[in-house]
Amino acid sequence: MIVTIDGPAGSGKSTVARRLAERLAFRFLDSGALYRCVTFAALERGLSLKDGLGLGRLADGLGIAFGEGNLVLLDGRDVTTEIRTERVTSNVSEVASHAEVREALKGLQRACAVGTDLVCEGRDMGTVIFPQAEVKVYLDASPETRAMRRMTELALSGEEVSLAELVTRMAERDRIDSTRETAPLRRSENQILVDTSGLTIDEVVVRLSNLVPPRS
Ligand code: DC
Numbered sequence: 647m648i649v650t651i652d653g654p655a656g657s658g659k660s661t662v663a664r665r666l667a668e669r670l671a672f673r674f675l676d677s678g679a680l681y682r683c684v685t686f687a688a689l690e691r692g693l694s695l696k697d698g699l700g701l702g703r704l705a706d707g708l709g710i711a712f713g714e715g716n717l718v719l720l721d722g723r724d725v726t727t728e729i730r731t732e733r734v735t736s737n738v739s740e741v742a743s744h745a746e747v748r749e750a751l752k753g754l755q756r757a758c759a760v761g762t763d764l765v766c767e768g769r770d771m772g773t774v775i776f777p778q779a780e781v782k783v784y785l786d787a788s789p790e791t792r793a794m795r796r797m798t799e800l801a802l803s804g805e806e807v808s809l810a811e812l813v814t815r816m817a818e819r820d821r822i823d824s825t826r827e828t829a830p831l832r833r834s835e836n837q838i839l840v841d842t843s844g845l846t847i848d849e850v851v852v853r854l855s856n857l858v859p860p861r862s
Contacts, residue, residue, distance in 0.1 A: 650771035653785035656792025663767035677768030682729035702746025
């Protein structure tokens with residue numbers, strides 16, 4: 647059984663998908679973390695973010711793994727916090743727009759569903775990576791709700807950014823994510839739309855759990 651959850655930044659995907667996976671006792675895949683790892687490694691090595699071929703090669707050679715407690719390991723090193731900084735966040739859409747990078751990360755994502763039930767979240771989980779998934783969801787929320795969530799998240803890690811600035815940055819990220827040529831963020835007809843504005847995380851999780859058919 648595969649459950650895909652796609653949607654823009656701040657729609658609540660990560661938290662909801664993680665909780666849903668726990669509740670169902672399914673494996674969880676945060677596909678954005680993979681693109682963030684490639685971005686982090688590229689920035690650290692001073693590579694050009696316009697060089698799709700070079701970034702694809704980089705992505706191919708990276709050892710990305712998930713550890714206990716949502717830990718993200720890059721070539722054995724814990725980069726869980728580093729991949730969530732604004733520096734990585736503001737550059738990741740450009741890195742993720744390259745077809746070579748997306749191709750390099752495909753196998754790793756599909757391998758996560760081998761021999762196990764999976765809840766995965768990202769931008770193209772239901773449209774490209776797991777088109778055969780049994781349950782496909784598209785989460786959305788108003789721009790202000792999404793920016794507020796991001797602001798709270800950043801405040802927790804000590805970064806202060808104004809709401810207006812975050813609305814602008816998110817709109818730019820959405821624009822790049824949804825207009826790129828390869829695997830753009832878009833809602834397909836067979837994805838169930840859930841607007842999370844005004845809903846609590848628990849309410850969304852319950853709503854999504856109800857979409858997953860019980861095991862026979
Ligand atoms: O979900 P997130 O904010 O961690 O994702 C980071 C970026 O990675 C996002 O701006 C777009 C990209 N991404 C993608 O292109 N495809 C995915 N399946 C997941 C993320």
